[in-house]
Amino acid sequence: MAKLIVFTGGLATLKTTLSKQISKDLGILCLNKDDLKAVLVDHIGFQNREENKKLSVATVQAMIEISHQAKLAGQNIIIEANFKAHELKDILNKSGFSKQEIITIFLYGNPKVLYDRYVQRQHTRHIAHTSTGLLSYETFEASLKEHRLEDALGKIINYDTTIFNPGDYAVLKNKIESLLNQPNGGSHAL
Incomplete structure (x- = not known):
């Protein structure tokens, strides 16, 4: 049975790093929102924050559609982004994967440590991901x-x-x- 692995959580929680490594180690296609959105920005561009947000929405919807195609082909797939609650509902409703076929890797951490990571990576970020400017710690x-x-x-x-x-x-x-190989599994904390 095909499974959908969803890496999600806040900014700078290592979602991209971990999802790409899991993809490589387990031989599962991985769609990273930031990478896909960067391609769209390189070819389409954007003029303001609102256009940038539209590209984000389109990127998530494309990821969901590709996930649906993977489900139809019987293939496991990984998707990664800082998905909002309504996007997670779209994944469930549109991907074709049932709750029993979805594994979510929910990443979190100490806000101060995550903020330091966020600040340190800002100078290397693609323009697609800098339209908000540097966020304050409070934001x-x-x-x-x-x-x-x-x-x-x-x-x-x-x-x-x-x-x-x-x-x-x-x-x-x-x-x-373990969860990929078990039809029924519970939640785990690390």
């Missing part, structure tokens, strides 16, 4: 509250990325592999 911290564990779909792995090390990655990878 950043408030944005983390938009991502709630209770909105997560299917089988959930709750993963704290405040301090990340190779041993933590090995545990995460093993839990994902």
